[in-house]
Amino acid sequence: MSRVGVDVEAFDALERRIWARSATAYAASVARLCAHPVPALLDAADVRPGSTVLDVGTGTGTVAAAACARGARVTAVDAEPGMLTEARRAAPEAAVSLATLPELPFPDGAFDAVVGNFVLNHVGRPDEALAELRRVLRPGGRLALTTWAAPAPPGQTLLARAFEAAGATRPADLPAPPAALAAVTDLAAFRALLATAGLAEPDGRLLRWNHRTSSEAWWGGPAGGVAFLGELLRHQPPEVRAGARREFDRLATEFRSEDGELELPHAALLVSARR
Template sequence: MTAFTRDTAPGVGTAAGVGSEDGALDAYDALERRIWDGRADAYAASFARLCAHPVPALLDAAGVVPGTAVLDVGTGTGAAAAAAGARGARVTAVDAEPSMLAAARRNAPGAVVRAATLPELPFGDGEFDAVVGNFVLNHVGRQPAALTELCRVLRPGGRLALTVWAQPALPGQTLLGRAVEAAGTPRPAHLPPAPPALQAAGTPDGLAALVADAGLRDVEVDVLRWEHRTTPEDWWAGPAGRVAFIGELLHHQTPELRASVKAHFERLAEEFREPDGLLALPHAALLVSGRR
């Protein structure tokens, strides 16, 4: 069984030829869209179950109950949309990536699923009782503008709830990165570090300030900690399937270097192996909520 405790409480930077922070954020958004293009099936087979873990707490924080008009932003394969629908909510879900939209329609058949890209949403002011986003904000360059837009479509008194990965990352989150470093993997020029402006969202104080600055009140940040139990094969399927930043980085290496990264991964993964053969990977996320 997955261990879970609840305590109160990877990207691109300035690309070549981009000299301003605004340019770096635009480059970040463009690269995120390229990285995730057509990756829904590979994501579903690897990291999706990990990312779905906070969904019940996310919906609780947003006050999602029967009859709630809820918007799931960046729905991905539809985990939060499906869970909200199971609670009897009236669900609308959006994502920027076509393969994710197709998966969300399959997994959350009762939801209205539409294409949309933050920081612009095709909805009227105050249209929703609750807005949720599960690991979405960390994929958005212009975070303040995105939060302002999420607040715009939320009715007065409605609740917003978002999750992001916590920083510093716990050991389970860094396993793949350690394997990449151990193999001496070079970073391709089109994958520079994340813009500094995005780093604050991974800390409780920074995330709370972002949400409060967007105009929400009663802002709370919880730290969610759990051990994700998986097989080494399923965990390696993420980068092998070109999923997320780590998969994009690995994709642009030589076959020999990819084999070296995998060998280091298999060695380092033994640190997390349980008697039943599964890996127990510690993870932590931040859950922020507030009321308009």
């Protein structure tokens, strides 16, 4: 196996390990942030009453629940059983099951619409994932995806900046994201990736919003093991973990509103295409 292949396999294994224990902490912290683009995501996929919809990487089921509320017939999948427990609570009408990109247990052309909210940035082979999403989409059906944009606004990087200021270091056994993932953080490159996957009319736009949250809830994400920063924090010695919290509190003053809540600027890409 090539070095590239080894890195991709290691990245995918890291993603599975990270999310295997963080469903509850994710639901209490980052899930509300990720819910912001959901209405626009469903609009981009033309989700309407009676549509058959696949929600890939459903997480806590926010997208699945919103699609069900539109009268769609929803199938939702995730790679983490803990997330599926949360999704079943949020969207009891949906058919919720375990599945991991880039392999899905559905026949060709099974769905009118396929959606994925902040999913493709967690998959080591985005080109293979897109090919699989296209496969399960019916001819004429629509695909819509969100990913985080680069460069990220300062509110979006608040936690990472706190870690850096505290001297947090990345252990050698935590692989870096594969180079291919850079394409899903840039709008032009992402559109080109959709076209390469055989999807028609690739389109997209940049979404910007301020996420309103408390300091405790935002710190609770990495403290609870959520995403890469949660894994990174877990690997730090106690003095660095304590320093990261102090730096977070210091840097957070830049975003604190009059009532004490944080207003954190974020940016994401919303892309869509047709099979």
